[in-house]
Amino acid sequence: MYNELKTSNRILMGPGPSDAHPRVLKAMATPLIGHLDPEFVTIMDEVKMMVQQTFLTKNHLTFVVSAPGSAGMETCLVNLIEPGDEVIICINGVFGGRMVDIAERCGAIVHKIEKKWGAVVTTEDVKKALDHCPKPKMLALVHAETSTGALQPLEDISNMIHNAGGLFMVDAVTSYCGVPLKVDEWGIDAIYTGTQKCLSAPPGLSPVSFSDRAVKALENRKTKVQSWFLDLTLVKNYWGGAKRAYHHTAPVSSVFALRESLRIVLEEGLENRWKRHQDVHQVLKEKLENLGFTYLVDEQYRLPNLNSVFLPEENDEALIRNKLLKDYNIEVGGGLGAFAGKIWRIGIMGESCTLNHVNLLVSALEDIKEFKR
């Protein structure tokens, strides 16, 4: 009645998922073992250590949420916010806006720093917000805005919010394992990411880490966390502690794949991986500019791994994007929100970050008759 699964052999150069390494796909197909099997407990321990290594953190409360990055975002917010808490949230794209939505559902009083999409938040912006709200529970922002391709500097803002006595929360979904990210050195108190971007694992899990300061805030809560599934006072005993306490059933296969993708990152080395993304970006950038594309984000705040670009004038972006997919099996992303129909988001992330990917895309564009330089 339903046919065998048949999918085209896509080349993934959108905002994620990116191409998965064959070793990761192979791990995904490993026969299942029980989620409380001693062998799986060891695997969880190893994954936790590798997440610590790739986040560059010693945080004890480091683990993996059994759901995609958006659930990682919600995990950080529901565990740290109590009704009536004042928080500062920076919005310069879709995902900052999503943080506000979730924080308000937690009963937070949200002070927004709103920036033009594609711009980044400055220390001046934060200073003004702190003038209005001098004692916030936390400040949250997005390191790499997947909707715009902007890379947010973090260190100065981290110092400012700590001086004000608040926590520093960061969305690292699109930056993790693709650009420099140093959780301990930069004083990040709560961070979440996804698996399907520069890690090149299938989507579905969200690595998360909390600093001791954030753990203290969690322990000092006066109210219960509003989500049971995401309640870290429960989840932490599943991902650590002397005795594993059953909480939910971990997605065993996805954890196998995550383990393999982390292993691949550590084999390459974080710094080499950051450099590879930067190097391939330079090549892509030159070739795109030769074709008449222009970048949305100022050069100094540009993400190397997610290239948000305007097409040369007079091009029908949906038509060309469709041709790329249908005739060349190449996926690039369209715009989100304010930029829908206006920009492309070209991802070169993880396994999709190679010179061959760049050449395939550029050659296909050169081929397509309807594409006007």
Added chain:
Amino acid sequence: MYNELKTSNRILMGPGPSDAHPRVLKAMATPLIGHLDPEFVTIMDEVKMMVQQTFLTKNHLTFVVSAPGSAGMETCLVNLIEPGDEVIICINGVFGGRMVDIAERCGAIVHKIEKKWGAVVTTEDVKKALDHCPKPKMLALVHAETSTGALQPLEDISNMIHNAGGLFMVDAVTSYCGVPLKVDEWGIDAIYTGTQKCLSAPPGLSPVSFSDRAVKALENRKTKVQSWFLDLTLVKNYWGGAKRAYHHTAPVSSVFALRESLRIVLEEGLENRWKRHQDVHQVLKEKLENLGFTYLVDEQYRLPNLNSVFLPEENDEALIRNKLLKDYNIEVGGGLGAFAGKIWRIGIMGESCTLNHVNLLVSALEDIKEFKR
């Protein structure tokens, strides 16, 4: 630094995950495609139709939560409960208790029907609860209690709660595709399940379905759903509707595997599958009783697919269970909560429901010297 992934070739006869079919594992390893790719949209549509067919429902709001069964439970509760709502929740094991915990986090006034673990809820129990709370927003219970192996009759209770004007919510994590379950015929308004039990897919997703009555309750909410990630007013536009709206990134590989596992269920036929679980259970039951095991649950309320049994006296359950795992690669489950250290939970679910599984387990027990009949 970290070795290649190595796992033992387990035979999964615990409370889940169960053994996955090689076709499902193969689907899991399919190279990724984008989650907004037209091909993936078609796959989501097919999965939705197959979930409808296996739930025996025509409910439009049928979809898959991108997280394990516990998140499916939370999805049903957070979408249907508003602060101050009165709900009746039946507790006869771990999972009824978990529902209470979540409902209270949603601000519900919970009226509990508490039964001895291993027993089921009767119409008398429900009548008494309705005397105390004549107009509940809903009544929630567990169809197949994974912690005890009890199978809860549903139809009469469904009629009673509907007559009182309330919604009927059911946990079908361990019953789905293993024992008769008829969502429309039995008037179930909100149902969730998991993938790693009688469906034999890897854990990580939760099929969910809402009746039109439940959708109406959702549409009539006065307050926002407290979880953004699980908010069905948003999720439903990702899993259906004229135009797909991006919500989160679906776990592409897990959806591939779910599709294949559903296809296998429909090839076998639901009724054949229910019969297979019952038939293999009969064989297992006789052989276990010959070895001196006794069942926790009365015969008429016994789940065929999850056998909760006391070991013959004088056996050290942990020692024998450990020997089964170490020497025979066979996983059976220990007890949860009140039954920790007291019972075994032997699962014969989906691909783990074969005469060969029964024989492997029974033969291993006959071999083990420390096992006392």
